Amino acid sequence: MPPSPRNLDELASALLANGPVKTLPAAPKRIRVRLGGRYVADTTRAVYVWEHAYYPGYYLPLDAFAEGVLSYPGSGGGNGNGDRESGYALATLSAGGVSTDRVIVFTRRGESGSEREDGNVLAGLVRVEFAAVEAWFEEDARIDVHPKDPFKRVDVVFSARPVRVSISGTEVARSEACFHLYETGLPVRFYLPVTAVRADLLRDSAAVTACPYKGEASYYDVVVGGVDGLGEIRLRDVVWYYKNPKIECAAIAGCLCFYNEKVDIELDGKMLERPKALFS
Known part of the structure; x- marks a missing residue:
């Protein structure tokens, strides 16, 4: 922004x-x-x-x-x-x-x-x-934040296509269904049930952002690999969620979403190409 x-x-x-x-x-x-x-x-x-x-x-x-x-x-x-x-x-x-x-x-x-x-x-x-x-x-x-663009829209749709998320070969999330969020000009985002994500890999982040279309987001870091902190990989603010999203995005409340640009996402058995976007 x-x-x-x-x-x-x-x-x-x-x-x-x-x-x-x-x-x-x-x-x-x-x-x-x-x-x-x-x-x-x-x-x-x-x-x-x-x-x-x-x-x-x-x-x-x-x-x-x-x-x-x-x-x-x-x-x-x-x-x-x-x-x-x-x-x-x-x-x-x-x-x-x-x-x-x-x-x-x-x-x-x-x-x-x-x-x-x-x-x-x-x-x-x-x-x-x-x-x-x-x-x-x-x-x-x-x-809030700025006026909504009249040429932009946000759609949330439920999908039963299974999703798998991994980082450097480590599976960090898996779900048989989730919400797909389509926002004009951005990659599709996959909002997974919080129980589908490995809680042991999440670390609280102090980051907070706001969006006029979705609301205020909180974040997690994800830590994978290593023993006692040695050789570990920490991706900062790679997961976000909305506690109280805007009414048009109410379905994603509490769900967790990963930056497609920074992790590997497998949808319905096919690995997705990492998008080249603003947050790459």
């Missing part, structure tokens, strides 16, 4: 020079932003903006923001138009004694207003960094 850019000037300049990967209206979905216990932005005219190819963010029209919550350093504050010459301005979003400066306001070059012209598809839109505020809402449902 791409990290949030540290230099907002560089991001804004790059987006204006090269354009985003793509954009798509999110209307009529209602999008709200909460900061300091207050809803500081509310709109049904949000836009999906892909700054990179992985997932979109929500950009909101300037008039979605409540009066007085946006200010521009050195400009006297207010919901103004920022730096009209550069095509963008960095702003501060404040409410309830809390503020963030991780905000870009895209403006119309040369004069006031918010119409999009001169190829600037972002003019009149505001980028608020997702993690910099208290919460985001789609209608009345809170969203």
